[in-house]
Amino acid sequence: MINVNELTKIPMDCTLSEFVGTTVLDTIGLVIPGVEPSLLAQMHLDKPYKSLGILSSRTGAAGQINAVDEAVKSTNTEVISIQLPRDTKGWGGHGNFIIIGGENVSDVRRAVEISLEFTAKYAGELYISEAGHLEFTYSASADQALSFAFGAPLGKPFGFFCGSPAAIGLVMADLAVKSSPVEIIRYMTPDIGTSHSNEVIVAVTGEASAVKNAVLTARDIGLQLLVSMGSCPETPTQPYL
Amino acid sequence: MINVNELTKIPMDCTLSEFVGTTVLDTIGLVIPGVEPSLLAQMHLDKPYKSLGILSSRTGAAGQINAVDEAVKSTNTEVISIQLPRDTKGWGGHGNFIIIGGENVSDVRRAVEISLEFTAKYAGELYISEAGHLEFTYSASADQALSFAFGAPLGKPFGFFCGSPAAIGLVMADLAVKSSPVEIIRYMTPDIGTSHSNEVIVAVTGEASAVKNAVLTARDIGLQLLVSMGSCPETPTQPYL
Amino acid sequence: MINVNELTKIPMDCTLSEFVGTTVLDTIGLVIPGVEPSLLAQMHLDKPYKSLGILSSRTGAAGQINAVDEAVKSTNTEVISIQLPRDTKGWGGHGNFIIIGGENVSDVRRAVEISLEFTAKYAGELYISEAGHLEFTYSASADQALSFAFGAPLGKPFGFFCGSPAAIGLVMADLAVKSSPVEIIRYMTPDIGTSHSNEVIVAVTGEASAVKNAVLTARDIGLQLLVSMGSCPETPTQPYL
Known part of the structure; x- marks a missing residue:
């Protein structure tokens, strides 16, 4: 367990199996192999996938959505939710919270990895x-x-x-x-x-x-x-x- | 065309004919002489004006709305849309996005100029x-x-x-x-x-x-x-x- | 009256009778002994209390709501409104705007004092x-x-x-x-x-x-x-x- 009185000692290289990676624009990519059923019920997702991939940023929307577009194109996954919080760390725009569904965790993990790669590329058109x-x-x-x-x-x-x-x-x-x-x-x-x-x-x-x-x-x-x-x-x- | 690899070379004195001016509170004033028809259709404006003037700020609402009030009072123009984004550059308030309509571009340009002048004055009551x-x-x-x-x-x-x-x-x-x-x-x-x-x-x-x-x-x-x-x-x- | 040309001379130790106190997370606690009737009508509160206590922060929601929970538990008061603005001073969360009602101003003042005390404690679980x-x-x-x-x-x-x-x-x-x-x-x-x-x-x-x-x-x-x-x-x- 993390010691909350020593916050500076928490390692930055996360070892949780849910962790996929991070990239620019305060973007994090995560996976959930099988969502807890009572939580899944609250999420009201249209399609019942076993595994979820999640991409989420403080800043940026179109670039990340285009990145996820590339990811679902080349993996056996599907986008099941895109929400745009009012964020951008003090600027006037959106962040993003995107959920990808798939039949197995390796598929959604790969989709999240591709999303992170393309997020770095597509962030080049955010000024x-x-x-x-x-x-x-x-x-x-x-x-x-x-x-x-x-x-x-x-x-x-x-x-x-x-x-x-x-x-x-x-x-x-x-x-x-x-x-x-x-x-x-x-x-x-x-x-x-x-x-x-x-x-x-x-x-x-x-x-x-x-x-x-x-x-x-x-x-x-x-x-x-x-x-x-x-x-x-x-x-x-x-x-x- | 702007060279996106030399962003620092873009001149600050904008020469676009749509540009009217800027003032405090990250406020910009612009005009559109005749909006592209398919865009106009999407805007769902109540009144079909040929020319649009636009005032838009990151911070402030009432001061700018009062400024536009002065502007429409003294020009042959009318306010056709006022929207208040959740902004203020990290503070807890609004910015603004205000559209002024008129029959010709010189009228709306003058209205935007007046709006910018009064925005500077009325910003004095923002603390x-x-x-x-x-x-x-x-x-x-x-x-x-x-x-x-x-x-x-x-x-x-x-x-x-x-x-x-x-x-x-x-x-x-x-x-x-x-x-x-x-x-x-x-x-x-x-x-x-x-x-x-x-x-x-x-x-x-x-x-x-x-x-x-x-x-x-x-x-x-x-x-x-x-x-x-x-x-x-x-x-x-x-x-x- | 405050001289607005000498803003730096306004004293930080507020002497208004409406003032209760401040604490972390840009939180302020205030009371209104008897709300002006036309304002009260606009507020559309469900329950007609004579005195209102108000807790309001730029950052934080659950901690302050839990603090108010403690306050109403131990005073003769009741929560009558909780609103969560999109704030946090540039971060991705909420602030809060909480109204407590009571039959007399000493009750709601005590409730606001308790809320401020527990806000400082409960803020410890905001990272x-x-x-x-x-x-x-x-x-x-x-x-x-x-x-x-x-x-x-x-x-x-x-x-x-x-x-x-x-x-x-x-x-x-x-x-x-x-x-x-x-x-x-x-x-x-x-x-x-x-x-x-x-x-x-x-x-x-x-x-x-x-x-x-x-x-x-x-x-x-x-x-x-x-x-x-x-x-x-x-x-x-x-x-x-």
């Missing part, structure tokens, strides 16, 4: 300044996680752009959809579809080149507007788009 | 300490923005007081309404009418001197209680009441 | 790191506040465990309920029962030893997982369980 933040994501072929979270058509290109303070998100979105023949599949604001975050979020689908161009246009506009507020954004890893 | 915050606003003659947000009777005096942690707001409000013959038009708490902010907010109307006296009483009480928590508040500009 | 936080509370005999907030059976043992980021809370809960024959009485997540906090919260009841063991197991697991995220937690006072 945070002292004033606000921008988040972008792109998938050439949306799978089940992006469909679950944003209504993305399965197998089709998917683009996502988000700006905070919210006004930046709206102007980005306007110029992005003017720049390319894309279809808007989700529009979210502080009162619509978010957990009262200070963001406007737009998700689009369409032809691959049009969707990618819309995301790049949104990013170009968003960065100019965010910097106009007086500080330079940083990204936790490397831009990849 | 932020390490423990919490207080916000006050007063209008001798409420117009459309204050009516939209708080049900203020048009053309009548309007007073607003808000305290965080919420207990401070409640005691302020009690002593304020005891001090003056005012009528309460709005009562908001973490679960009622806010985006789960840690505030009690009360808005009042009545005779000008009574409303102003109630606001000043609330401020007097609120400052004493906030300071009792162990740190001195600051205001981003200058108190004006 | 905050750079990445997230954990909160635990235990009562051998739940009273009216814990029943009001979490549906705790009156007079029965009550245990509470909460972890943020949310994934930690879920795995803690799973292992805790596997470790002891307890009954889950509340399950809360970013979208269920919280104010969109980044937490999974589970409350349990059962035999005293089983409930206490479940809380200690949750704490043991939670601390290991939280530390795996790369920083050591601290507690504002002293662990007491």
Whole structure:
């Protein structure tokens, strides 16, 4: 047992079998081999899986959802819950709490590992300044996680752009959809579809080149507007788009 | 196009035609000359304006809404949406996301400019300490923005007081309404009418001197209680009441 | 009257009769001897008490609710409202806004004093790191506040465990309920029962030893997982369980 009077002695290399790993944006990946039945009943999950994988971050949503999208695409698992807490460690956006289900623990563990790997990559399109933040994501072929979270058509290109303070998100979105023949599949604001975050979020689908161009246009506009507020954004890893 | 590998080279003096300006409290003002039709459809705005002006801040609500009130009063524009994200950059209150509509872009641009000017002034009645915050606003003659947000009777005096942690707001409000013959038009708490902010907010109307006296009483009480928590508040500009 | 141009001169030892005291976690305790009737009408309280006591914090929920539980147990007062703002000063959890009612102001003042004392004690089971936080509370005999907030059976043992980021809370809960024959009485997540906090919260009841063991197991697991995220937690006072 941990001695709570010696908190500094708790080892950082966790040995619990439930632990999978951590990555940027205060993200942790865990597994539960077989959920305790009375807890499972309270969770009201639609599908009764034996094993659960969990990805959860203080900061970021679209990048992690896209990461889980890659994970469920390549493993025998399925996303069964995506919740977006109002978090971001003092910024105006969301964190995430995503549950993956599978028939056995090795499948969900692998899915969580892949999710953590792609979270590090996709975090490269999260830009945070002292004033606000921008988040972008792109998938050439949306799978089940992006469909679950944003209504993305399965197998089709998917683009996502988000700006905070919210006004930046709206102007980005306007110029992005003017720049390319894309279809808007989700529009979210502080009162619509978010957990009262200070963001406007737009998700689009369409032809691959049009969707990618819309995301790049949104990013170009968003960065100019965010910097106009007086500080330079940083990204936790490397831009990849 | 912005080079995302050289984020520090993005100029702070934004040249986009959509950019109007920035001011205190991480506030940005933008315009959209003619919103892209498919985006406009998603926005579900009640009134179909050609041009939109947008004011959006990380911190503050009543001051900016009062600022927009002044702006729509003196321009050929109208407030069509006010949303209050749960923000304040780590404090317990709201930011704002306000949309102004007009028939042409020069009208809404002027409205946004006026909103930015008054935001700087009205921010003087926002007091932020390490423990919490207080916000006050007063209008001798409420117009459309204050009516939209708080049900203020048009053309009548309007007073607003808000305290965080919420207990401070409640005691302020009690002593304020005891001090003056005012009528309460709005009562908001973490679960009622806010985006789960840690505030009690009360808005009042009545005779000008009574409303102003109630606001000043609330401020007097609120400052004493906030300071009792162990740190001195600051205001981003200058108190004006 | 306070001079708002000399904010630094406001005394920290508050002399308002409404002031009771402050304690850790940016907690303030206040009383209102007789609420102004028009304000009382807006509050829509179920029970018409003459005097109100108020406890309100920027950070923490279960500890303060347990503290108020002790206070109403030993005074002639009753909890009449518990609201949980989305706060914690930049972390992923809740603050609190709790109203106690009584027939006279000395009763509610005493209840607030007791609440403040126990808040300092119970804050010892709140652990905050750079990445997230954990909160635990235990009562051998739940009273009216814990029943009001979490549906705790009156007079029965009550245990509470909460972890943020949310994934930690879920795995803690799973292992805790596997470790002891307890009954889950509340399950809360970013979208269920919280104010969109980044937490999974589970409350349990059962035999005293089983409930206490479940809380200690949750704490043991939670601390290991939280530390795996790369920083050591601290507690504002002293662990007491």
